[in-house]
Amino acid sequence: MTVPFPARRRHLLLVAAAASLLAGTAQAQTAAFPNKxxxxxxxxxxxxxxxxxxxxxxxxxxxxxxxxxxxxxxxxxxxxxxxxxxxxxxxxxxxxxxxxxxxxxxxxxxxxxxxxxxxxxxxxxxxxxxxPFMLAVAADSKFKTVADVVAAAKAAPGKVSYGSWGVGSPGHLGGEELQMRTGTEMQHVPYREVSQLFTSVGAGDVSWSFGSLPSSQGAFKAGKLRYIAIAAPKRIPQLPDVPTMAEAGGPAMDVNxxxxxxxxxxxxxxxxxxxxxxxxxxxxxxxxxxxxxxxxxxxxxxxxxxxxxxxxxxxxxxxxxxxxxxxxxx
The missing domain is CATH 3.40.190.150 (Bordetella uptake gene, domain 1)
Structure with a gap:
């Protein structure tokens, strides 16, 4: 049925008024927020x-x-x-x-x-x-590249260990992704405290760990850790000499x-x-x-x-x- 012109006009005016009201309400919300x-x-x-x-x-x-x-x-x-x-x-x-x-x-x-x-x-x-996350090893670790880590894991399945700051953390899941991409099996060791994790990596209790710069830099600056790769598409200005995972002989990974x-x-x-x-x-x-x-x-x-x-x-x-x-x- 065709809507009579006056009724259609009233409908359009109502729609326009509603739109204007909504716009005004949105502006009022923005202007008022926050008032506490x-x-x-x-x-x-x-x-x-x-x-x-x-x-x-x-x-x-x-x-x-x-x-x-x-x-x-x-x-x-x-x-x-x-x-x-x-x-x-x-x-x-x-x-x-x-x-x-x-x-x-x-x-x-x-x-x-x-x-x-x-x-x-x-x-x-x-x-x-x-x-981003770096792959860290002890300063005196035999691992110099990601390729070294992968080779050791393939030679002795389950013997190479890696730590993280908990099950389901980026460090844990990043380690699982590395295993999936390289066809390796490594032992995951979760820690309750981040500081304890990097103390253990530095002491060689676990072979390696992913770590962010703020969480691991204490052990790094103390000479206990060495970064062998960054799990990112490109190097970062803060650590220009640290290669990407791909540059270090591993898979191209972006753990962040x-x-x-x-x-x-x-x-x-x-x-x-x-x-x-x-x-x-x-x-x-x-x-x-x-x-x-x-x-x-x-x-x-x-x-x-x-x-x-x-x-x-x-x-x-x-x-x-x-x-x-x-x-x-x-």
Missing amino acids: PVTIFTAFAPGSGPDAVLRLVSEKLSKTWNQRVLVENRPGGGGFIAIDAVKTKPADGYTLLQLDSEHLAALPHLYKSRGFETLKTFEPAAILFRT SFVVLVAPRGLPAAVRDKIHADVAKAVAEPDVQGRFNTFAFETLSWSPDEIGRQAAAKSKIYGELAKRKNISLE
């Missing part, structure tokens, strides 16, 4: 690299927003202590959560019985940084972790966009970039949607690795 303190929970311990960056960024946000931005550390429990503290909070931007890519992409595969998918409960709000801010799902788009833009502005500040340079953290310009796509890509890889060795934290 914001709390950012983090799954990382005080003094860690992600915590140090978050505290710097939170100071910048406090000035930009003219509101207190509080940091609450909730480490442990595979990330679930922090997750549980935030998941039932209102989706209004006043409670955010700092997680890494493994919390986003690996948890569903490590805790299958929980039926928990991080990005069905939370949505990305902003990217903070990405960190990225750190983000997420919010309970349902965050208004205007608030999400403001958080994203203001975090990007904070990260670009010279003192934050200086900290990034010290830690070899990489600045990224990912949108919230891109964060989701990158997490999905990691989830696919982690799912394959978890299934291959029946890796679980349950």
